[in-house]
Amino acid sequence: MKPFSIIGRRENITISELGLHNIVAKIDTGAYTTALHCSQIIERDVDGVKKLFFTVLDPSHSDYNSHEYCFANYWKKTIKNSFGEKEERYIISAIVSIGKRNIRSRISLTDRGTMRYPVLIGRRLLKNKFLVDVSKVFTIKN
Secondary structure: OOOOEEEOOEEEEEEHHHOEEEEEEEEOOOOOOEEEEEEEEEEEEEOOEEEEEEEEOOOOOOOOOOEEEEEOOOEEEEEEOOOOOEEEEEEEEEEEEEOOEEEEEEEEEEOOOOOOOOEEEOHHHHOOOEEEOOOOOOOOOO
16 A cells, blocks of 8 residues: 555646646545536437536636536436535546546536635545645645
8 A cells, every 4th residue: 555645735636537737626525525617517318328528617717728528437426515415416437646646536527616626625535545734735746
């Protein structure tokens, strides 16, 4: 088992499969699942196969480019949001890079347009890999 890395309450992360490089993520040990700001999340039937289409980082986060993605492998899950309300969300699997660590992670797609950070890293991804020092930010070097 690799040793734990110490990270801060905010870190730059990369999700290459979604064209996201060095994007600021909030590290949230209170959240179970990693969440990504998306819009226009819709299932479409393409040649008899259901696929999930979504736009990552829409214009409400003007620092980033918007781009539509399509995933054939996805599922739905009921997740408790930050207000304690249950909601159905689409989940995808992608590799999240924090520093030199690449972790395949489940990522819930949700509208985080009113939130300060477009990505929230939950404890499922952090478990047995990172220790969080809430007095620090941007501790990991890419």
